[in-house]
Amino acid sequence: MRFLVTGTAGFIGFHLARRLLADGHLVAGVDGMTPYYDVTLKQARHALLGRTNAFQAHAIMLEDAEALDRLAEEARPDVVIHLAAQAGVRYSLEHPRAYVDANLTGTFNLMEVVRRLRPRHFLLASTSSVYGANTVMPFRETDRTDHPLTFYAATKKATEDMAHSYAHLWDIPTTAFRFFTVYGPWGRPDMALFKFVKAALAGEPIDVYGHGQMQRDFTYIDDLVESIVRLVECAPVRGEPVGPQDSLSPAAPFRVVNIGGGQPVGLMDYIDAVETSLGLAIRRNMLPMQQGDVPATFAAPDLLLALTGQKPETSIETGVRAFVDWYRDYYRG
Numbered sequence: 001m002r003f004l005v006t007g008t009a010g011f012i013g014f015h016l017a018r019r020l021l022a023d024g025h026l027v028a029g030v031d032g033m034t035p036y037y038d039v040t041l042k043q044a045r046h047a048l049l050g051r052t053n054a055f056q057a058h059a060i061m062l063e064d065a066e067a068l069d070r071l072a073e074e075a076r077p078d079v080v081i082h083l084a085a086q087a088g089v090r091y092s093l094e095h096p097r098a099y100v101d102a103n104l105t106g107t108f109n110l111m112e113v114v115r116r117l118r119p120r121h122f123l124l125a126s127t128s129s130v131y132g133a134n135t136v137m138p139f140r141e142t143d144r145t146d147h148p149l150t151f152y153a154a155t156k157k158a159t160e161d162m163a164h165s166y167a168h169l170w171d172i173p174t175t176a177f178r179f180f181t182v183y184g185p186w187g188r189p190d191m192a193l194f195k196f197v198k199a200a201l202a203g204e205p206i207d208v209y210g211h212g213q214m215q216r217d218f219t220y221i222d223d224l225v226e227s228i229v230r231l232v233e234c235a236p237v238r239g240e241p242v243g244p245q246d247s248l249s250p251a252a253p254f255r256v257v258n259i260g261g262g263q264p265v266g267l268m269d270y271i272d273a274v275e276t277s278l279g280l281a282i283r284r285n286m287l288p289m290q291q292g293d294v295p296a297t298f299a300a301p302d303l304l305l306a307l308t309g310q311k312p313e314t315s316i317e318t319g320v321r322a323f324v325d326w327y328r329d330y331y332r333g
Contacts, residue, residue: 004077004119006030006062006110007084008049009042011188012125012179012224016081017049019225026054028075030068030084032061034102036091037189044330045186062106072113079232080114082107082124085156088190089129089292092152103155104162111166121173121235123228126160126256128180128217128297129153138300141178141247141256150292160256168252173235177228180260180299184221184319185326193320196274196282197327205283208267212286215264215296220319223312227259230308245302260299261312273316277324 003020007013008029017027029049033042049055056075060067062084086092086102107124114122131139133147148154160176167174183193199206236253248255275282289295301311 001078002026002028002076004028004030004072004075004080006082008057009033009046010083010087011186012182012221013083014045014049014186015184015221015225016083016228017055019229021049021052021054023229027056028071028077029055029057030060030062030071031057032084033059034061034086036086036088041186041189062109063101065109065112068109068113072117076117077119080110080119080122081228081232082110082122085125087152087188089150089152090290091190092150093291096151099151099155103159107159107162111162114172115166115170118172121175121232122163122167123175123177123231124159124163126176126178127153127156128178128258128260128299129294130157130160130178131297132294137296137298138262139258139298140245140300141258141303142245149294164249164252164254167249167254171253173237173253175231175234175236176254176256177231177259178256178299179224180217180219180258180297182219182221182224183323185323187221187323193274193323194327196271197278197324200274200278200280200282205285206271207287208271208284209287209293210267210289210295212266212268212271212284213295214267214289214293215298216267216270217260217262217264217297217299218270218316218319219260219312220314220322223261223314224259226310227304227308227312230310231257234307242303242306245300245306247303255303257303257307258299258301259304259312260297260301262299262301264296264298265316270316270320273320274324276317277321
């Protein structure tokens with residue numbers, strides 16, 4: 001099939017594009033190469049993808065509607081997967097305008113492309129952060145998501161609602177997936193695992209927020225990609241839910257799906273896995289919870305299982321080891 005994937009120089013987009021190419025598909029990759037973090041890491045990801053002619057890289061900002069339109073007309077994708085976004089909870093406190101431009105305007109422009117081209121399935125990334133102030137766990141797709149705690153989460157919830165409206169108005173099969181703390185090789189430098197490993201190898205202490213009491217439903221990147229690939233074949237059909245746990249809209253071929261294993265892990269256990277993988281003792285700088293953070297995330301994977309027969313299972317020991325091996329190889333540490 002022909003895929004249009006946004007954010008292919010990013011962490012998740014790179015891994016997804018690499019999997020699609022390995023499966024024999026054609027991928028048109030879009031990335032604005034923004035300097036939110038080290039652009040050379042993004043360039044290295046695209047260089048790996050570019051080793052095959054089945055991948056075509058396009059340096060386009062999604063805010064540039066005309067350039068996006070030209071690319072889409074050329075690519076004529078069967079499936080569109082939207083992963084590009086301004087990421088980062090902390091950054092949204094200081095640079096909220098970047099989230100309006102990338103997450104709202106950029107997503108709108110892509111939805112207009114989807115409306116015109118009518119691919120067989122439109123899939124877009126959301127986040128577990130949309131559950132916000134919810135305290136009942138595990139988080140289920142049918143839970144209300146009315147109280148986001150950060151502007152980042154608010155923009156991602158907005159993109160879900162925007163996509164639902166287009167699914168209803170134009171009958172576009174649409175799936176929004178909510179990610180839960182994704183980690184693994186080629187990860188982002190602003191993510192906790194990257195920071196922990198970098199600091200530990202430099203002999204520096206790590207900052208541990210929430211005094212180490214937080215829990216996260218960590219999702220290894222290969223598991224996440226497997227879920228997305230399987231969901232491509234699960235386009236929502238109006239009026240055909242897969243069961244009582246389905247978030248399928250009563251008004252559109254639209255659903256949201258958690259991609260998480262449903263096995264939250266304590267932050268201190270995660271750090272222990274980093275220590276074991278590095279073979280180093282890590283000094284911990286214990287700090288209070290950061291603004292906008294939540295004490296725990298916990299996905300209900302029932303809908304993902306019903307749709308795909310699979311859920312993330314990789315242990316943190318295995319996943320962290322894979323990241324450490326990649327980091328040492330990439331940075332020759």
